[in-house]
Amino acid sequence: MGLIVQKFGGTSVRDAERIFNVARIVTETYDAGNDVVVVVSAQGDTTDDLIEKAAEINSNPSKREMDVLLSTGEQISISLLAMAIEKLGYPVVSLTGRQAGFLTQTNYGNARIKKIDTHRLHRELDKHRIVVVAGFQGLNRFDDITTLGRGGSDTSAVALAAVLHADLCQIYTDVDGVYTADPRIVKNAKKLDEISFDEMLELASLGAQVLHNRSVEMAKKYGVKMEVVSSLERKPGTKVKEAVKVEKLLVRGVAKDDDVARIAVVGLPDDPGVAFKVFTLMAKKKINVDIILQSIGRHNTKDISFTVPAGQLDLAKEALEENLEELGADHIDAAGSFSKVSIVGAGMQSNPGVAAKMFEALYEANVNIHMISTSEIKISVLIDRADSNKALNAVHDAFEF
Amino acid sequence: MGLIVQKFGGTSVRDAERIFNVARIVTETYDAGNDVVVVVSAQGDTTDDLIEKAAEINSNPSKREMDVLLSTGEQISISLLAMAIEKLGYPVVSLTGRQAGFLTQTNYGNARIKKIDTHRLHRELDKHRIVVVAGFQGLNRFDDITTLGRGGSDTSAVALAAVLHADLCQIYTDVDGVYTADPRIVKNAKKLDEISFDEMLELASLGAQVLHNRSVEMAKKYGVKMEVVSSLERKPGTKVKEAVKVEKLLVRGVAKDDDVARIAVVGLPDDPGVAFKVFTLMAKKKINVDIILQSIGRHNTKDISFTVPAGQLDLAKEALEENLEELGADHIDAAGSFSKVSIVGAGMQSNPGVAAKMFEALYEANVNIHMISTSEIKISVLIDRADSNKALNAVHDAFEF
Incomplete structure (x- = not known):
């Protein structure tokens, strides 16, 4: 009532x-x-x-x-x-x-x-x-x-x-709830009874495509209890709410995004403000930059690599090459065909072993990791797109759902 | 401008x-x-x-x-x-x-x-x-x-x-104006340069189907100048307005309605209020009565005939037969398959010869007239539906357009 x-x-x-x-x-x-x-x-x-x-x-x-x-x-x-x-x-x-x-x-x-x-x-x-x-x-x-x-x-x-x-x-x-992974790819994927707003937000932005971020953000802001439920089967769905009861689960779900390209700006001078210049260029073109990695190059230079949606790769490359001289960079490496595989779970904050377990699973599945990105409740890795389904299953199997 | x-x-x-x-x-x-x-x-x-x-x-x-x-x-x-x-x-x-x-x-x-x-x-x-x-x-x-x-x-x-x-x-x-008759039936039909609101109203209600009555009534009430014009050809259409310049034309147009049935209530007592009873019955059933004719019957009785839309014939007949005793009538005659042919024109008010000319044209075309109805700017006759196209052409030809 x-x-x-x-x-x-x-x-x-x-x-x-x-x-x-x-x-x-x-x-x-x-x-x-x-x-x-x-x-x-x-x-x-x-x-x-x-x-x-x-x-x-x-x-x-x-x-x-x-x-x-x-x-x-x-x-x-x-x-x-x-x-x-x-x-x-x-x-x-x-x-x-x-x-x-x-x-x-x-x-x-x-x-x-x-x-x-x-x-x-x-x-x-x-x-x-x-x-x-x-x-x-x-x-x-x-x-x-x-x-x-x-x-x-x-x-x-x-x-x-x-x-x-x-x-x-x-x-x-069409689906009956939020799953630990895409059930079309991972056969052991399990439906979650509940999930927190933050976890749902990470999963939604990672391509789980069940709920739109804007609605979850609004629900979180106003404390609206949500439920994702099937219109075709009469059974409980997945509750999305602020406080989720503590369970054994460290990891709430595994997701992947196959629409990822990588760009590297190679041979930048090791000066302050170089990263600022690169990402201002990207912002001007409204390119969504995701994972960023900066590494030391040879001869007192550095390289900056980052991922963008595959559809924005050409635009990003062009913008950087036009400004190669101003940036003082040597050249641009651009490549498509990557995937991002992520694990999400509020429980991982206090469990340092989670990342290691994920990397071990990928190693055993012979999947090469190109980049790593972490947040408080998420770990993402960039891998070859050809490996993405194998990686998703390997990571899912490594955790208890 | x-x-x-x-x-x-x-x-x-x-x-x-x-x-x-x-x-x-x-x-x-x-x-x-x-x-x-x-x-x-x-x-x-x-x-x-x-x-x-x-x-x-x-x-x-x-x-x-x-x-x-x-x-x-x-x-x-x-x-x-x-x-x-x-x-x-x-x-x-x-x-x-x-x-x-x-x-x-x-x-x-x-x-x-x-x-x-x-x-x-x-x-x-x-x-x-x-x-x-x-x-x-x-x-x-x-x-x-x-x-x-x-x-x-x-x-x-x-x-x-x-x-x-x-x-x-x-x-x-789709059409380029208002015609003196339906050009699909009358090959000599001519487009009118202008027509008065009243004439347009009579033509619209007679089935000319160019403009809807409600819009013409509103235009007349508020003095809105209208023009009926083709969206496919770039040429002047027909102006509809209050004051139409006096022309030789007595008759503005000829129209027909093929959706007419006739009912006769035969052998009614020749008492006051009999017509009232008949048409109250029709009004209760929301039947649109058009031409009405009352004639003296045999033995101090009278007959009332009237036309209704063909689709309402059964409803009208049923209502009358249910009340035959109360009305004191002898029996009901009902028949479909009639057409109403009408001439419309503000000029006919002051020209008594118009009606005679119409009847003469119908006589020469061997069309039998069942009922006649007149208003200040309109004369309508009820004829057999089989004669309707012949009648329309005959009447149209009789007047100069």
């Missing part, structure tokens, strides 16, 4: 059958005595279809008009889901992002939520209606429609859960 | 090519020094597709949710047209019905416009932007989306022209 926010993605509402599946989950939650607020995304391929329609007309349309266009996708979903809930005989009302009170910053295409005016939401909940809200969208101070960018519907759901002080925010997806 | 409202229907924006055609018409009007407000409908079959989506889920969805769903059709159109106008290099902004200030009554599916708040419209026009407005939709006092029902986009356009004191409201369609 309480208030539950439930979010369903595009595949969960892709056709009439799936929509009724969602309607049944929602009405069962309502029948259990809960107030229910449902957040939905656009149906299946709707967003892609709309983007294609736009592309036929203008390869570079204004973001404002794209938002007017794309926001129709969620509006279609909320009305159809409301009709399905009506059909099952329950009181329901659909609300667009604007009607649900979402006020955002002015930037189109990737607006941040500034505030949610909950008057209408409370009025509908007071009437004991199931409230179906369009995710991904809001209104800015120019009275214009905005969209929230990637993962926007997750963010909408968490934001609603925060302002309504919901007891739980359930994110329904 | 002035303010022009241009309305484009669904076929005019059905694909990228047609959308650019519209964008060129709009920007040429803008280049000629005009402020331009454009009203668009949903693309081609979008509305039907959305209705089908709903039908898969709920055969009887609430009208409120249908309006949430259907209003996305126009929202898609406005963004795509705005993108096309952007592509041509012109300043443009799209506005939903709500953003354009359309406030409506509360009834979903068929709401009437109560008021248009023009603040946003004026702000955009002051910035010299082309303003693209979603037709067919508004917002009611519950802050909910409403749609305006059939012909809603025409009504949106005329309403905007009225509140903005536009110099002209152009309705772009």
